[in-house]
Amino acid sequence: MEKLLSFKEVAARxxxxxxxxxxxxERYxxxxxxxGEGRSRRYAEAAASVLSRANELEKQGKKDREILEELLRGRDCGNSHELDEVLNRLDSEVIALRRQLKLLRQESSSLKRKVDYLEKKLCRVEKSSWGFREFLEHIVLFVEDILDF
Known part of the structure; x- marks a missing residue:
């Protein structure tokens, strides 16, 4: 059985x-x-050559996808059909992540508008005799809205 290495050993090799x-x-x-996973993850000796090759390809100015394709071809991962499946899954993951990012940006924008609104209300409370109770009610509604997030 092939000896498994720690990440530190792989990087050094x-x-x-x-x-x-x-x-x-992380990129490839x-x-x-x-x-394994997390801190208990161990690497085959071939991982060092994969990382070294990835570094060389990046220095040559190749794009991430091209590098990943070459690295996967270099690994004995079967046939090109299997490689295509891996790349299609990665493309699907990228599309899903982009959708999530768009939703998070929209939510962030919405929350920023709400915070701006509360800041304006707070300024009014400080400058006028506007009821503090009403201001607190607005804060409670705001927090409830956030919790629905």
Missing amino acids: AGLGESRARTLR LKAVPSV
């Missing part, structure tokens, strides 16, 4: 600093052979 190696690992995770 690839001739990369840990920070750079982590960046590459599907191509880096590993076992």
Whole structure:
């Protein structure tokens, strides 16, 4: 059975600093052979050559998708049909993440408008005799609205 390595050992064998190696690992995770999850994750010896190759390809100015395709082809992952499936899944994940990002940006914008509204109300409370109770009611409604998020 092949010896499994820690990430620190993989980075050293690839001739990369840990920070750079982590960046590459996250970017091309599907191509880096590993076992386990989180802190208990261990890497096959081939992971060092994958990270080293990814670093070389980035230095050549290749795009992330091109690099991932080449790394997956370099791994003995079967046939091009399997590679196409992996790339299609990745494309689907990217599309889903973009949708989520759009929704989060919309929600963020909505929350910013609500915070701006409360700040204006607070300024009015400070400058006028407007009822503090009414102001607190607005805050409660605002918090309830956030909790519905």
